Amino acid sequence: MKKIYGFFVSMAFLTLGLNAQVIKVQFEGEDVADNDTLNVEVAAGDEVTSYFILTNQSSETLNLRSAFSKLKVNEGDEFLMCFGDCTTDTVSPVVPVEAGATFNNFDIAFTAGSDNSTLIEVFVMKASQDDTEDEVVRNFYVKYANPDVSVASISKAQPLNVDIYPNPMNSNASISYFVPAKYGNAQLLIRNMVGKTVKTFNLRCGENAKLNISSADLANGVYFYSIVSNGTTLTTKKLVVRK
Numbered sequence: 001m002k003k004i005y006g007f008f009v010s011m012a013f014l015t016l017g018l019n020a021q022v023i024k025v026q027f028e029g030e031d032v033a034d035n036d037t038l039n040v041e042v043a044a045g046d047e048v049t050s051y052f053i054l055t056n057q058s059s060e061t062l063n064l065r066s067a068f069s070k071l072k073v074n075e076g077d078e079f080l081m082c083f084g085d086c087t088t089d090t091v092s093p094v095v096p097v098e099a100g101a102t103f104n105n106f107d108i109a110f111t112a113g114s115d116n117s118t119l120i121e122v123f124v125m126k127a128s129q130d131d132t133e134d135e136v137v138r139n140f141y142v143k144y145a146n147p148d149v150s151v152a153s154i155s156k157a158q159p160l161n162v163d164i165y166p167n168p169m170n171s172n173a174s175i176s177y178f179v180p181a182k183y184g185n186a187q188l189l190i191r192n193m194v195g196k197t198v199k200t201f202n203l204r205c206g207e208n209a210k211l212n213i214s215s216a217d218l219a220n221g222v223y224f225y226s227i228v229s230n231g232t233t234l235t236t237k238k239l240v241v242r243k
Contacts, residue, residue, distance in 0.1 A: 022062070023124055023137050024055040037141040042112045043148070049109040050142060054124065056097045063127040065134065066106060067091040068120045069165045071141075071176045072158060072208055076113020079120075082106065090165075094127045110144055116158065117145040119208065121176070123165075133170030160234055162188070162227055164213075168240035173213050175225075181206030183229035190218075190225045190239065203227065215241050 025032040027050065032038065042048040056062055066083040068090050083092035083106050097103045112118065124138040162177040179186045183205055190199040190213075198218065201211055218241045226236040 022056070022058045023064070024057055025124065025138050025140065026053040026055075027051075032138075032140050034139055035141070037143055040110070040142060040144050041147050042110065042144050043146045044112050044115045047109060047111045048144070049107050051104070052106045052108075052122075054097065054103040054106060056099055056101050056103070059099050061096050061098045063094050063096050063129075064103070065092045065094045065125050065127050067123045067125060067165065068108070068142075069123075069163055069174070069176050070120055070161065071163075072117065072119040072178060073161060074112075074114045074116045074118060075159065076111075077118055078111040078113070080109040082108075108142070112144060112146070115146045115149040117143060119143050133166065133172075160227065162225070162235060162237065164225065164237075164239055167238075168242040169213075169215055170243055171215055173215070173239075175201075175211050175213060176208070177203060177210075177227070178208050179203050179205045179227060179229070179234075183234065186227060186229045186234075188225060189228055190223050192223055193221065198223070215243060 027038055038050070040048055040050055054064070066081060068079070068081065070090070080086055080088055081090070081092055084095040085093050087093070095103065108122070110118070120142050122140055122142060123136050125134040125136050128134050158178055158180065160179060162175065164173050164175050166173060175188065177188070186203040186205050188201040188203055188211075189197050191197050199213065203209070220241055220243055223239045223241065224236050225239050227234045
């Protein structure tokens with residue numbers, strides 16, 4: 001959602017609270033609150049499907065979609081999200097949910113590539129009517145882990161990872177990243193098509209972290225964001241700004 005400053009900060013928190021009342025999320029018969037973490041047990045090579053139930057508690061039909069951000073993933077991890085139709089993408093198609101109706105065709109199938117834990121953030125959004133930025137109305141986390149494997153017994157290190165959501169971005173976006181502790185002086189650079197750096201952020205290493213960015217000083221177009229450590233580029237991905 002768009003950032004609101006000064007006096008209107010209180011209104012932003014009020015809006016989040018109202019959104020939570022508009023859409024109810026349930027998992028395994030229990031209500032899910034915003035920012036809750038749902039723990040799902042799975043062993044390497046196995047598949048598990050998590051089923052979610054949404055209830056439209058408003059007085060109008062809402063056009064909803066789901067999405068998720070990969071905060072911590074491992075080589076070989078696979079996801080299949082169904083929100084009406086199924087997709088291997090991280091964003092679903094839009095589904096209209098009538099006032100008072102329950103929508104139970106929402107699930108995420110996960111295949112574990114290893115016994116390392118995996119963490120995703122899941123969003124339920126109201127789709128915009130003018131092809132601008134969707135509004136996040138609910139969010140929660142899903143953590144996949146093998147309870148029979150201790151952290152100390154996992155020898156494979158968590159890999160470097162960075163994702164921006166939403167992408168394309170309209171006004172604001174969230175960057176989720178993990179940079180292994182072995183890298184020093186890590187930064188995230190956003191460059192335009194001619195290679196000029198337009199934004200620079202210092203990153204924390206050795207932990208899963210987030211930062212928020214604004215497109216206020218960015219023109220519409222294609223950019224590239226990279227994680228750089230001591231002058232060496234570790235990874236680069238594409239960002240689209242569409243306002």
